[in-house]
Amino acid sequence: MMNEHIAIVGAGLIGRAWAIVFARAGCKVSIFDGAPEALQACQALLRENVTDLAQQGLIDEAPDLVLARITPVSTLAEALEGAVLVQENVRETLEAKQAIFAEMDRLAAPTTILASSTSGIPASAFSADLAGRARILVAHPVNPPYLVPLVELAPAPWTSPDAIERARDLYARAGQSPVLLKKEIAGFLLNRIQAAVLNEVLNLYENGYASVADLDTVMKDGLGMRWAFMGPFETIDLNAPDGVVDYAARYGPIYKEVSRQHLPNAWSPELLTKIESERREVLPAQQLGERTRWRDNRLMALVAHKRKQPL
Ligand SMILES: NC(=O)c1ccc[n+]([C@@H]2O[C@H](COP(=O)([O-])OP(=O)(O)OC[C@H]3O[C@@H](n4cnc5c(N)ncnc54)[C@H](O)[C@@H]3O)[C@@H](O)[C@H]2O)c1
Structure with a gap:
C-alpha cells in the first residue's frame, strides 16, 4: 500500500x-x-x-x-x-x-x-x-x-x-x-484517436452508408471487442501469421486507399441534429440518466473482469 x-x-x-x-x-x-x-x-x-x-x-x-x-x-x-x-x-x-x-x-x-x-x-x-x-x-x-x-x-x-x-x-x-507524450500536441493521444474515429463515423453517416445504430454496433460488437484488451498495433501484429510487416503486405493497399478518401467532417448542426434524432428513437431523453448508470455498471463489470485476466 x-x-x-x-x-x-x-x-x-x-x-x-x-x-x-x-x-x-x-x-x-x-x-x-x-x-x-x-x-x-x-x-x-x-x-x-x-x-x-x-x-x-x-x-x-x-x-x-x-x-x-x-x-x-x-x-x-x-x-x-x-x-x-x-x-x-x-x-x-x-x-x-x-x-x-x-x-x-x-x-x-x-x-x-x-x-x-x-x-x-x-x-x-x-x-x-x-x-x-x-x-x-x-x-x-x-x-x-x-x-x-x-x-x-x-x-x-x-x-x-x-x-x-x-x-x-x-x-x-x-x-x-x-x-x-514525448512532445506536446493538441488533444493528447486518446482524444486524437477518438477524433479520427468520430470523424469517420460522422462521414459514413452523413454520406448515407449506414445508420447511427449500425455504426455503433461496428464498434461494440466488432473493433471494441479486441480494443478492450489490446491496441491497434498489437491487433495487426496478431492478424497476419508473420506479424506487422506481413499484415501490411496483405492489407496495406486497402488501408492506403481508404486513407486517401478520408476528409475532415464539418460537424454541421443539421448533421448532429439528425444523429441525435436517431438516438432519441432508441433512447428517449428522460432515460438518459438511467442509461448513464447502466453504462457505469457495465464499466465496473468490465473492470472486474479485466482484473481477473492474466496480462
Ligand atoms: N469531466 C471530464 O470528463 C474530464 C475528463 C478529463 C479531464 N477533465 C478536466 O478536469 C478538470 C476539472 O473538470 P471537472 O469536470 O471536474 O469540472 P467541475 O466543474 O466538476 O469541477 C471544477 C471544480 O473546481 C473548483 N474550482 C474552480 N476554481 C478553483 C480554484 N481556483 N481553486 C480551487 N478550486 C477551484 C470549482 O468550485 C469546482 O468544484 C478540467 O480541467 C477538465 O478539463 C475533465
Whole structure:
C-alpha cells in the first residue's frame, strides 16, 4: 500500500474521482475547493462512489477505511502541506490554470510535483513563467479515473525527466496506467484517436452508408471487442501469421486507399441534429440518466473482469 500524501485541488467531478484513486491505494489525501459548498457537497458524493465500488467488489477494504484517508481542507496552503503530488482539477480555462499554477508554485515545497487534469491546455501555456516550471506537467485522466486507468502524461519541454519519472511511478503504484507524450500536441493521444474515429463515423453517416445504430454496433460488437484488451498495433501484429510487416503486405493497399478518401467532417448542426434524432428513437431523453448508470455498471463489470485476466 502507498502511504504518500497527495493533494487534490478542485473537488468537482474529476477531483473527487482522483481522491478515490489515491485513497484506495492507501495515500493520505487532502482535498481543497475554492467554493466551500463544492467541498461540502463532495463528501456525500465520495461516499456514494466508494460504496458502489465496494458493492461491485472493486475495493478490498470497507468504504469507511478508504473515505477516512480523504480530508477536506479549507485553504490551498493546507492542502499542499507535505504533498508529493498535487492533482489540479479546477475549471478548464487558460486563465484559471495560469492563476492556480502560479499560486501552487509559490506555496508548494520545491520537490512537490504539480500535475493538471486539463483536457486540452498544454502545460507550456500555464507554466512558462513560473520558477518551478520543471516540476509541472499535465496528467490527463479519463472519466472516472477510478474505473478507467489510463493517464496521459504530457510534460512541457522544460519539465524535468526526474519529475516525469516520479509522476509515472506514483500513478502506476496507485493502479493507473500512465503513458507518456514525448512532445506536446493538441488533444493528447486518446482524444486524437477518438477524433479520427468520430470523424469517420460522422462521414459514413452523413454520406448515407449506414445508420447511427449500425455504426455503433461496428464498434461494440466488432473493433471494441479486441480494443478492450489490446491496441491497434498489437491487433495487426496478431492478424497476419508473420506479424506487422506481413499484415501490411496483405492489407496495406486497402488501408492506403481508404486513407486517401478520408476528409475532415464539418460537424454541421443539421448533421448532429439528425444523429441525435436517431438516438432519441432508441433512447428517449428522460432515460438518459438511467442509461448513464447502466453504462457505469457495465464499466465496473468490465473492470472486474479485466482484473481477473492474466496480462
Ligand atoms: N469531466 C471530464 O470528463 C474530464 C475528463 C478529463 C479531464 N477533465 C478536466 O478536469 C478538470 C476539472 O473538470 P471537472 O469536470 O471536474 O469540472 P467541475 O466543474 O466538476 O469541477 C471544477 C471544480 O473546481 C473548483 N474550482 C474552480 N476554481 C478553483 C480554484 N481556483 N481553486 C480551487 N478550486 C477551484 C470549482 O468550485 C469546482 O468544484 C478540467 O480541467 C477538465 O478539463 C475533465
